[in-house]
Amino acid sequence: GNSVTQMEGPVTLSEEAFLTINCTYTATGYPSLFWYVQYPGEGLQLLLKATKADDKGSNKGFEATYRKETTSFHLEKGSVQVSDSAVYFCALSELTGGFKTIFGAGTRLFVKA
Amino acid sequence: KAGVTQTPRYLIKTRGQQVTLSCSPISGHRSVSWYQQTPGQGLQFLFEYFSETQRNKGNFPGRFSGRQFSNSRSEMNVSTLELGDSALYLCASSLSTGPNQPQHFGDGTRLSIL
Numbered sequence: 001g002n003s004v005t006q007m008e009g010p011v012t013l014s015e016e017a018f019l020t021i022n023c024t025y026t027a028t029g030y031p032s033l034f035w036y037v038q039y040p041g042e043g044l045q046l047l048l049k050a051t052k053a054d055d056k057g058s059n060k061g062f063e064a065t066y067r068k069e070t071t072s073f074h075l076e077k078g079s080v081q082v083s084d085s086a087v088y089f090c091a092l093s094e095l096t097g098g099f100k101t102i103f104g105a106g107t108r109l110f111v112k113a
Numbered sequence: 114k115a116g117v118t119q120t121p122r123y124l125i126k127t128r129g130q131q132v133t134l135s136c137s138p139i140s141g142h143r144s145v146s147w148y149q150q151t152p153g154q155g156l157q158f159l160f161e162y163f164s165e166t167q168r169n170k171g172n173f174p175g176r177f178s179g180r181q182f183s184n185s186r187s188e189m190n191v192s193t194l195e196l197g198d199s200a201l202y203l204c205a206s207s208l209s210t211g212p213n214q215p216q217h218f219g220d221g222t223r224l225s226i227l
Binding site for chain 1: 117146148155156157158161169171203205211212213214215216217218219220221
């Protein structure tokens with residue numbers, strides 16, 4: 001079945017460091033791809049999305065490009081802040097007899113001042 | 114604009130009991146999905162409702178059920194509770210159904226089974 005695999009955490013970075021969180025997927029069709037973020041004590045929030053190959057989603061300095069050839073959707077940010085500390089989830093949505101979203105296991109990011 | 118509201122926020126039950134969780138979607142949103150989040154299994158899809166119809170269901174036993182009302186509010190029911198049902202249950206709403214629709218999540222109901 002379809003699945004999402006993302007790098008295990010936790011990832012610990014110093015403020016202003018470059019961030020990459022890897023995400024790869026398997027899908028039979030052409031899913032839409034998402035990154036969601038969960039701050040401590042809060043629910044998930046949509047961070048960015050891409051709905052077709054080569055689309056780039058971006059928000060709050062974060063970017064991810066839908067790479068069909070490598071089935072990847074890696075999350076990047078050029079300079080992280082302490083406030084970016086959270087759990088990041090990669091997800092794909094597909095239409096299989098009904099709309100369904102599959103999430104990766106999540107990657108916890110700690111940013112130190 | 115009010116977000117997705119889940120009630121109650123916390124719930125403690127014992128094995129064998131049943132529980133009903135409630136979700137009020139963002140006004141105008143017609144699709145509601147439910148997820149179970151646990152440290153071991155992560156986020157797992159339970160089911161999706163659109164226009165009062167269950168459109169898709171995850172791999173959970175029949176003890177897990179749900180419904181959606183004409184105002185798009187949704188309830189999830191778990192019967193004969195087991196210790197393994199302890200989890201954060203998240204509800205998400207979207208304007209419509211379909212893979213391009215971003216979901217808006219509530220803060221969840223944390224269910225603890227003693």
